[in-house]
Amino acid sequence: MVWQPHDYENIPGTYVFDGQRSHAGYALNRMAFSFNSAANREEFARDMDAYCRKYGLSDEQREAVLGGDFLKLLHLGGNVYYLAKIAVFHGMNVQDAGAAFQGITTPEFQAILDRNATGFTDKLQQKGGYWHG
Amino acid sequence: MARIVGGVTTSHIPAISNAMAKGLEQEPYWKRFFDGYEPVKEWLAKVDPDIAIVVYNDHGLNFFLNQVPTFAIGCADHYENADEGWGIPTLASFEGDAPFSWHLAESLINQDFDMTTCQEMLVDHGFVTPMALMWRHLPNWPVKAIPLAVNTVQHPLTSARRCYQLGKALGKAIESYPEDLKVVIFGTGGLSHQLQGERAGIIDVDFDLECMEHIIHDPEWMTRFSNTELMEKAGTEGIEVIMWLVMRGALAPKVNVVHKHYHAPISNTGAGVLVLENPAS
């Protein structure tokens, strides 16, 4: 019983959601999937600890859910789309989570995004044929 | 005979649906992004399609990780949107075309693409965001819609090459249907973005524009990338761009470019919009 290695494990700061992670995170992601129902969200909000136990999360996963430690949850097999359903309870959206993964503030994270896109309109002009507004 | 009038590419992120729900389209942050869809809407009004085939991935609404089909097609009379857990209002249901769907499924399976057929299918933001981008200004959806879901969530994923081949088979499937239908295909998702990990926040404008140009003129270029290479360049979520190749494969080798639009960032994403028209045959 050996999980096979993959070349994508060498991409830095990246946790490709594959069979191994999905296997490890199954209970966690299954709990997050249940949050598609408003009644389940209310039950979770009333007693998060009990709800995590009901879904059979590991102690580590449960503590990371309660503490809103999203990098830890990635390490423990959380899928980012499912973690987004949990982040709502911590008042976080995907940009807040993106910042939290790096231990920076959301404005700092947004500044990275802006920097990465800097000058894109010049590049559109070089390529030609793009809508300008 | 059914005829493919063209294809459209678009991002489908929930932040777009959220902005539409809140009426933020003319806010400075969003204006340029949304204004770039006006020519798309004009083109759609002109070609007046009967059917939209929406190629998208489910992000945890219809498919949980207990069962993950690589390729799935809706074969129902209608499709419902539903609560994804983060408070964006649910949109009106979509009318399907079951006989056409089953024809497509049968033709694709006969062409060695073993589709999962779905007679009940909740459609998530990946499907409804593009529909709303194109047609929210109308009182009712003006087309019947067919969801075609590609797994881009749980690896192993299919490849860019395979998506392109699926598109070619889809083109044959559509064009072998005897009813006179005008079909538009939406290739959704992308472009570069990574939501997860310390690498979250990457946007690669150069790669995004290379993708847009090559999707138009040389889609085979895209098919030479492995999924690992695509994730290195476009991010773990940017790999959704492989779904554009399903749309592109269904179109003619040479297409007319009606519209090109790019904006970045919207939320965490580089957003690319193409309108490609099949030459009149």
Ligand SMILES: [Fe+2]
């Ligand atoms: Fe997506």
